[in-house]
Amino acid sequence: xxxxxxxxSIVARVCSVNGNDTTTGIGSCRMRPPCSAASLRSRPRxxxxxxxxxxxxxxxxxxxxxxxxxxxxxxxxxxxxxxxAADAAIAAEVLVDADLKGIESHGIAHLTWHGGYVPGxxxxxxxxxxxxxxxxxxxxxxxxxxxxxxxxxxAVDAMDRCIARAEAxxxxxxxxxxxxxxxxxxxxxxxxxxxxxxxxxxxNTPVLAVPAGGAERAFGTNPLAFAAPIEGRExxxxxxxxxxxxxxxLEIAGRQGKRLPAGWAVDDEGRSTDDPSALG
Numbered sequence: 525x526x527x528x529x530x531x532x533s534i535v536a537r538v539c540s541v542n543g544n545d546t547t548t549g550i551g552s553c554r555m556r557p558p559c560s561a562a563s564l565r566s567r568p569r570x571x572x573x574x575x576x577x578x579x580x581x582x583x584x585x586x587x588x589x590x591x592x593x594x595x596x597x598x599x600x601x602x603x604x605x606x607x608x609a610a611d612a613a614i615a616a617e618v619l620v621d622a623d624l625k626g627i628e629s630h631g632i633a634h635l636t637w638h639g640g641y642v643p644g645x646x647x648x649x650x651x652x653x654x655x656x657x658x659x660x661x662x663x664x665x666x667x668x669x670x671x672x673x674x675x676x677x678x679a680v681d682a683m684d685r686c687i688a689r690a691e692a693x694x695x696x697x698x699x700x701x702x703x704x705x706x707x708x709x710x711x712x713x714x715x716x717x718x719x720x721x722x723x724x725x726x727x728n729t730p731v732l733a734v735p736a737g738g739a740e741r742a743f744g745t746n747p748l749a750f751a752a753p754i755e756g757r758e759x760x761x762x763x764x765x766x767x768x769x770x771x772x773x774l775e776i777a778g779r780q781g782k783r784l785p786a787g788w789a790v791d792d793e794g795r796s797t798d799d800p801s802a803l804g
Contacts, residue, residue, distance in 0.1 A: 594620045598632050602674075605645035606652035611677045615641070618676040622708040627763070629772025630708040637775050639705070641674060650674050650704050656681060659701075664689050666698040675706030679725075683712040687719055709749035710763030717751035717759035725749040733767045739794030745771050774800050 598616035603609055623631030634640045644650035654673025658666065666685055670678040682698045689696030706712075709725040716723025729744030745765040753759045765771075769788050777784055778800035791797045 591620050591624055594623070594632060598635065601635060601642065602645070602652075605642060607645070607674070607677075608653060611652075611674070614680050615674055615676045618680065618707050618711050621711055625708075625710075627708050627710075629770055629776050633776060633779070634705070634707070634772065637779075641705070644704060645674075654678065664693045664695050664697065666696075668698065668700045670700045670703030672702055672704065675704040676711075678703045679706040679712055680715070683715050683723070683725070687716055687721060690716070690721055691719070708763060709747045710751065710761050713749040713751035713763070714759060714761050717753045717761070720753050722753075723749075723751045729771070732771055734790055734794065737794070739790065739792065 651672035654671035713723035
């Protein structure tokens with residue numbers, strides 16, 4: 525919604541699917557985000573995966589780094605694996621932004637773990653030089669194919685296209701299929717809010733979570749974000765998973781050798797577990 529004028533403008537919701545064949549959508553709507561008491565399931569049933577690099581458990585550290593240096597390091601790493609410099613810089617900005625906001629599960633730590641960006645670039649699951657194609661479009665809507673590109677880059681492009689449509693017509697919605705993990709959803713919603721628009725972003729994920737009281741995985745963490753400008757103040761921003769916790773937080777706990785809080789994960793029998801090493 526624009527902060528001035530009589531007619532409000534609603535902008536965009538970004539939806540992204542995290543996986544080998546993903547669908548992302550940016551659209552406009554007013555909605556109340558649902559909540560869930562679901563927990564992530566540990567020891568998921570085995571399924572084929574590409575070979576993964578060995579992840580070294582990191583001791584907890586209080587070292588501090590300059591954000592600018594992290595952006596340069598992250599961009600250089602992605603360029604090494606074939607990403608163009610401009611795209612690598614965009615990805616670095618999105619990832620470091622998450623770390624600056626304390627969302628370490630979606631920051632630069634995601635570069636190296638088994639489902640992360642570098643392993644994906646190395647084994648071909650992530651296309652470093654995608655050609656994003658327009659599948660369908662109207663003045664207010666757009667459907668894109670991300671060509672297997674890094675989600676954080678494809679989603680920034682999608683939100684910018686969505687913002688342009690919202691500014692032209694009063695509403696914008698963009699969807700993306702065939703993208704990869706797009707990081708923290710809040711970044712894209714806040715990108716719209718910075719232009720005086722209401723922004724929404726959401727994505728689906730692999731099946732990771734069990735319903736309350738259950739033992740079988742039934743749905744994803746399905747993150748969603750909402751941001752709206754506030755005159756004279758920082759924009760309101762909500763970025764959440766629809767499960768008890770984002771999946772990346774379990775990965776971080778495992779790396780740091782920490783136990784999980786009650787309610788975060790369950791084992792094969794549906795019993796609460798605090799052991800992050802049990803995750804498959």
